[in-house]
Amino acid sequence: MEQPNTPAAIPRQTLTRLPRYLNYLHGLDPVPEYISATAIADDMGLGNVQVRKDLACVASGGKPKRGYKTTELIACLENFLGCSDTVSAVIVGAGKIGRALLTYERFEELGLHVIAAFDENLDAAAEEDGKPIFPIEKLEDLCRRLNVHIGIITTSAGNAQNACDRLIAGGVRAVWNFAPVHLKVPDDIILQNEDLASSLLLLSRRLSTVL
Helix, strand or coil, X not given: CCCCCCCCCCCHHHHHHXXXXXXXXXXXXXXXXXXXXXXXXXXXXXXXXXXXXXXXXXXXXXXXXXXXXXXXXXXXXXXXXXXXXXXXXXXXXXCHHHHHHHCCCHHHHCCEEEEEEEECCCCCCEEECCEEEEEHHHHHHHHHHCCCCEEEECCCHHHHHHHHHHHHHCCCCEEEECXXXXXXXXXXXXXXXXXXXXXXHHHHHHHHCCC
């Protein structure tokens, strides 16, 4: 299956769903030879037309009555999402969330190589399952020397902006923020926020409507 020409601008909601399709396909057991957009939509609770439009951004149409060849659809999604292009990252904040992300094995499969974590409460280097954790003072120098692309922030809200500023000073081009705070970044820095508190409140609100 050849990947079609990618549109100049893909809707943000489509971009957020593409990794979900990839995770779904990776989770199939056994993996079928072919899979249809209808089957994906039914299993994921999405609209059939929506799935077809989303997949059309990364893969040519499947065969009538058979759908997409599963392995080729996976390859198209991985190629589009850059899973084969390894980028390096560091984590700032070596608490429970930071240490869990530091040792999350799936990141490597998705092309993200987490080199190390940093924490302001450390006086000397430590490690978590073989991954190093350094004092925060070493952050900028290591990021510059190893050409780190992504900084992952798992600090408290009060320390997050300082962590962000230091990452940018070290040359990172994208920040993945798990701290419950709005960060200020230059226009050329990519910022992705993961607001766990808002997600929990939304979940609780939706739950209250069915209880």
